[in-house]
Amino acid sequence: MLNSPLFRLTKRLQRRSRAENGVGMTTHILDSIDPALLGRQLASARKARGLTQQAVAEALGLSRATVIALEKGDRRPKPGELVQLAGLYQRQVGDFVRAGALPPGDSFVVHFRSARTPGSQVQDERREADVRAFEDLCRDYLEIERLTGSPLPRRYPEVYDVTHADAEEAAEEVAVSERQRLGLGDGPIGDLWGLFSSDVGLRIFAQVFRDNRIAGLFVFTEEYGGCISVNARHPEERQRWTAAHEYAHFLTDRYRAEITVLPTFQRVPERERFADAFARHFLMPTSGLVRRFQAMRRAKEGPVTPADVLVLGHLYQVSFAALMLRLEELRLISAGSWERLKGAGFKVTEARALLDLPPSQHRLAALPMRYEALAVQAFMRGELSQERLARLLRMQPVEARERVQELAHGMFFDDGELYQLPLDLGAVLTPVAR
Structure with a gap:
């Protein structure tokens, strides 16, 4: 086993993980972490990588019983073991030991298993990698919110029951009802992304999917709420359609994860016909x-x-x-x-x-503006290092510093002159109760 590809990969990732994290963990840091919580995090990360407990044990030179004890919280990992595990799971050590690290539920990979469609092993691997990247985005967003004390308000409607209803008729009824609830009237929707984020409370991302057949992903968990990711390579109009399609699943089948792929000539399931019909009526009443x-x-x-x-x-x-x-x-x-x-x-x-039609003024960025603004706020408060900020923004450190400057200053025009105003993102805007 010492010469297996998995073992060689583990040693290489272990060296890289040490270099990137600058790990100097002391025992008291691990002692301060709930071992059961840490164990659940390790188990979730392992499942997300598609590894068995036996494979992890062999890669780290441990017994399977030891890996089981680590994941159950019966045994704390040693600092060196945690570095190895982080490298093997393609995570940062800080993801496990950082103050306020999130207690995960089941990995997104588990949620999306029921949404899989037949495909080759390569397609399955690419799709699983896209799901893991989606989960990382949602986890990071929630971490930033907790650091800044800024939870995303959830203004969710009750789940619509469309069981046994005609797909087309039910889609129009639900679309009209949602437009009324959101105060949209029957006109065009301008900032769809802002609507879903601020007025509903969904997390919306644009990903460069490894599986280029994927149009969008949707998942709902009690921890993260409703989360949608659309294909960053698609035109704006296609992204909006995909988001509306995924929103239909959120409204009617919230607890079932969804992978939407580009249309094929295969027979379209009823729930997909409903979602497309909803998108049609929601965007074009x-x-x-x-x-x-x-x-x-x-x-x-x-x-x-x-x-x-x-x-x-x-x-x-x-x-x-x-x-x-x-x-x-x-x-x-x-x-x-x-x-x-x-x-x-x-x-x-x-x-x-x-x-010569002008471009849309409401294009979807890879990361929501709110996500970036909260991350910068946490950085300016000293709650994030520059390296961690860069990782959260999916940027190089130089780009992250430039983004801080952009978001930390307000700009306005007065008589044609451009002024820069320092903007305190942490300023209190409402009176403090006495």
């Missing part, structure tokens, strides 16, 4: 879309053209294809219009460039 389309048609002397639909799509921030199909569904344009345009070689990208 019938009453508002019909009213705007009719007003546009009355304002023209000639017939509605693809250019008109592109402008309308830009307003609703949906793809040209999605809007064309929605207009066909509402019988506002003739059936088959989209297929005929495709057959004639219509190029959406080129047509949009000719119209």
Whole structure:
């Protein structure tokens, strides 16, 4: 076993982990940590890496009984053992010993097992890596909130029961109900990301997925709440559709993790048909879309053209294809219009460039602005080191310092002049109760 690939990988990661963490742990640090909590963290990290207790035991030169005792909290790990375990699990030692380290529930990998679709071993490995990265983002977000005492308010509705209901009818009813609850009326939604974050309380990320077939991920746990990640490589319109699709799962099937892949020619399950129908009605509500389309048609002397639909799509921030199909569904344009345009070689990208439509002002960043602002706040309070801040922001240290400067200063224009105002992110804005 000493020459096995896993053993060699463990030794290499062990050396790297020592260098990166600058570990100088003393026994009293480990003595101050609840061994049962630490054990649960180690077990969760092991499962997330897909390793068995026996494989870990062999890699570290321990007995399986010792690994079991570590995970049950019956035995505290020695400093050197914790360094080895952190390297093997591709974690930082600080993830386990940092003050206020989070007590994990089941790993996201466990939650997403039921959402797996048949695929090759390589696809499964890539997908599992994407899920682990998603979990890391959610864990880091919650850690930052706890450091700053700023929990994300949850304004969740009750789960909608759509059991035995027609997918299309139920989707429209739920979409209309949610729009009313959120005060959206029947018009286009501008800042969808801000809506989901601030008005609902969801954690929204954009990831560069290793499995490029993935459009989005959704999971809900009591600890993290509702969490959504969309494919960072996809166009803004596709990301918005994916987020609305995942939101449908949150509203109706909250406790079931979801991996949304790009459409195939396979039969679409009922719950996926519902989620897509919800996205359609949520982003393009019938009453508002019909009213705007009719007003546009009355304002023209000639017939509605693809250019008109592109402008309308830009307003609703949906793809040209999605809007064309929605207009066909509402019988506002003739059936088959989209297929005929495709057959004639219509190029959406080129047509949009000719119209010179401005870019969206509400693009989704990899990390939420709130996440970054709270991380900078914790750093300025001295609760995060520069190295830890850089890891949380997924940046190099130089980039992280620049981001601190950007977020720590407010900017405004006055008579054409740009001024910089120091911004105290920790300033008290409400009176303190006496």
